[in-house]
Amino acid sequence: xxxxxxxxxxxxxxxxxxxxxxxxxxxxxxxxxxxxxxxxxxxxxxxxxxxxxxxxxxxxxxxxxxxxxxxxxxxxxxxxxxxxxxxxxxxxxxxxxxxxxxxxxxxxxxxxxxxxxxxxxxxxxxxxxxxxxxxxxxxxxxxxxxxxxxxxxxxxxxxxxxxxxxxxxxxxxxxxxxxxxxxxxxxxxxxxxxxxxxxxxxxxxxxxxxxxxxxxxxxxxxxxxxxxxxxxxxxxxxxxxxxxxxxxxxxxxxxxxxxxxxxxxx
Numbered sequence: 001x002x003x004x005x006x007x008x009x010x011x012x013x014x015x016x017x018x019x020x021x022x023x024x025x026x027x028x029x030x031x032x033x034x035x036x037x038x039x040x041x042x043x044x045x046x047x048x049x050x051x052x053x054x055x056x057x058x059x060x061x062x063x064x065x066x067x068x069x070x071x072x073x074x075x076x077x078x079x080x081x082x083x084x085x086x087x088x089x090x091x092x093x094x095x096x097x098x099x100x101x102x103x104x105x106x107x108x109x110x111x112x113x114x115x116x117x118x119x120x121x122x123x124x125x126x127x128x129x130x131x132x133x134x135x136x137x138x139x140x141x142x143x144x145x146x147x148x149x150x151x152x153x154x155x156x157x158x159x160x161x162x163x164x165x166x167x168x169x170x171x172x173x174x175x176x177x178x179x180x181x182x183x184x185x186x187x188x189x190x191x192x193x194x195x196x197x198x199x200x201x202x203x204x205x206x207x208x209x210x211x212x213x214x215x216x217x218x219x220x221x222x223x224x225x226x227x228x229x230x231x232x233x234x235x236x237x238x239x240x241x242x243x244x245x246x247x248x249x250x251x252x253x254x255x256x257x258x259x260x261x262x263x264x265x266x
Contacts, residue, residue, distance in 0.1 A: 110168025122168030128190045131216050132171050132197075134237050135162045139262040141175065146257040156180070160262055181205065199223055240264040 111119045118136050121129050138161045144152045162173035171188040187200045197214035212232060214223030221234040231254060236243040246258035 110164060112163065116164075118162070119164030120168060121164060125169045126190045126192045128192070128195075128197075128216075129169070129171070131190075131221060132162075132188055134239070134242055135160075135173060135234075135262075136164065136171065137162065138265045139241075140265055141260050141262050143177065143258070143260040145259075146255075159265075160260070197221070197223065 110116075110122050113119075121133070139159060141158045141160045142155045143158065144155050146152055156177055156179045158175060158177040158179075160173060160175035162171055164170070165172045169189070173186050173188070174183070175185075176183045183204050185202045189198045190196075191198050194213075195215075197212075199212040199214060200209065201212065202209045210228075211226050212223040213226060214221055214232075216222075219235065219237065221237075223232040223234075224230070225232070229249070231247045233245045233247055234242055235245070241261075241263045244260040244262065245256040247254040247256050249255075
């Protein structure tokens with residue numbers, strides 16, 4: 001829509017041009033007369049506007065293009081730097097980082113990496129941590145339980161996996177029975193003050209938890225439940241296999257009531 005905006009030429013000018021900034025008004029005139037809006041006694045006079053010269057318009061256009069190009073370059077540089085920082089913080093190749101000084105540690109230092117898929121022991125950890133190294137990795141498991149009449153249930157299968165955690169100071173393991181869906185987790189720490197293993201056990205579904213304390217006895221590791229006094233025994237330990245038993249005291253003897261046989265996955 002056009003309204004008459006009297007100037008020296010006396011030609012109508014678009015309303016959008018009147019509302020724009022002075023830099024967008026194109027014409028030969030260097031100044032404009034005050035336009036009148038309204039009618040009767042209600043007349044509003046706008047302040048006079050100055051038109052930008054063609055030379056000034058060119059400067060503004062060049063400046064706008066320069067700022068746009070600079071913004072794009074800055075955005076690209078920021079994106080590249082962010083990508084480099086992200087790549088450095090997420091790599092797991094076990095290589096030393098440029099910022100890793102003698103007094104700098106990270107949870108990744110002894111965690112899973114290409115060189116150590118299940119982590120590895122921290123040199124500062126108690127040397128007894130190596131007693132449970134045999135179970136680190138992924139193992140196939142088969143298990144059975146003793147029935148009340150003394151017979152054994154059929155073997156069922158699952159898996160039992162373990163790795164180092166807490167920056168190489170402890171071992172965590174997880175197991176599952178494929179048939180019952182029973183899942184368990186153990187946190188294993190060696191306490192040099194008590195010279196004993198401290199173990200926290202968790203079970204799902206049907207949440208349950210208990211604590212045990214363990215010691216190496218000959219070629220076995222015997223862990224005792226603090227509440228029930230039952231024993232969890234690791235025995236027949238080799239590089240690629242081991243057995244586990246839950247033993248209860250019945251008639252003055254330690255009788256196995258739950259057996260698990262584990263073989264390292266190929």
